[in-house]
Amino acid sequence: MFPEEYNTLKCNKILHSKNRLISISPFIDSCNILRVGGRLQNSNYTYDIKHPILLCSKHHLTKIMFKSYHLSLFHAGPQLLLANIRVTYWPLGGRNLAKQIVRTCIRCTRVKGKPIQVIMGNLPSERTQLDFPFLTTGLDFSAPVLIADRKGRGCKLLKSYICVFVCFAVRAVHLELVSDLTKESFLAVFSRFVARRGKPQRVYSDNSTTFVGALNQLKRLLQLSYNDLESDIANQGIEIYTTLFTSFWGHLGGSSKINQTSFTSYSSSYSSNL
Incomplete structure (x- = not known):
């Protein structure tokens, strides 16, 4: 050498x-x-x-x-x-x-061998065709957040949630604050979302108890009041969908889950610096 x-x-x-x-x-x-x-x-x-x-x-x-x-x-x-x-x-x-x-x-x-990478299938039409944002929407609840209630004397911390709406076509995100996990609170949040972004054609969720309860209530409401609302809805050019919530698809619902996780991570980092 x-x-x-x-x-x-x-x-x-x-x-x-x-x-x-x-x-x-x-x-x-x-x-x-x-x-x-x-x-x-x-x-x-x-x-x-x-x-x-x-x-x-x-x-x-x-x-x-x-x-x-x-x-x-x-x-x-x-x-x-x-x-x-x-x-x-x-x-x-x-x-x-x-x-x-x-x-x-x-x-x-x-x-240290790595498994073979599975070739993903083609994206569904809901992920590739865009008529307008949030036509096909995925939603999920974030981890609980604490908000300050300053009504009256003192300050109380109330547990609330963030409802994350994700457009499957363009990945746009809409956030709404939810006071609790009841179906009434979710219906109020969904009404605010529709008023702001327009009525979606399809909504995908993970079939939690809150979403399923809201679905049943929407079905009963549509069946009971369809005759009264038919003329007003027709004048506005809106079609009624009795299956607003479909079964959870892994390759579709993953989009809302990823954005929900990202929001939780960023909000935790931001709130810890306040």
């Missing part, structure tokens, strides 16, 4: 200023071994730690030694492998060699 540098130092000559080993101040010890210099002469470390043996990472012997250390350390990772070798030796380019040894180890490859 390093024959030119070894012969130069053996003849008590100085290495060229552009030599690759000039930065580590190499020297030859009493046993004719090329070691790393340094400024640790007055430290309490052992001689091998203060002046480790210099190695070339491209040499076959160095690669065999790395493999032996890797097995003796029970298939250690690159950092642990390199740290243990540097106790006695100083391999140039040792970090890259340690990564190569771990990457080419068959057992490590089996343990």
Whole structure:
């Protein structure tokens, strides 16, 4: 290893200023071994730690030694492998060699193997066709939030929720505050959403008890008052859908769940800084 540098130092000559080993101040010890210099002469470390043996990472012997250390350390990772070798030796380019040894180890490859990526199917028409925003909407409730009730004396913290409406076509998000998880509160929130964004054609939810209860109440309301509302609704050009809430689709409902999680994360970070 390093024959030119070894012969130069053996003849008590100085290495060229552009030599690759000039930065580590190499020297030859009493046993004719090329070691790393340094400024640790007055430290309490052992001689091998203060002046480790210099190695070339491209040499076959160095690669065999790395493999032996890797097995003796029970298939250690690159950092642990390199740290243990540097106790006695100083391999140039040792970090890259340690990564190569771990990457080419068959057992490590089996343990850290990644599953095959499943090819996703085509997006449904609700995700690709856009007539107007929120025509197809997904909704979900966020984690509970605390709001201050300053009515009367003192200040009380009330548990409330955020209803997240997501447009499946453009991923637009509409937020509404919900006082509780009753179906009456949800119907009020849904009415505000329709008044602001327009009546959606399809609404997807995760079929929670609040949504199912609201669905049943909407069905009864539509059946009882259909004759009275028919003329007014027809004049406004709005069609009545008795199946506002359909079953939960994983590839559709995931959109509302992701946005609900993002809102919870951002709101928690923002409120913690207030």
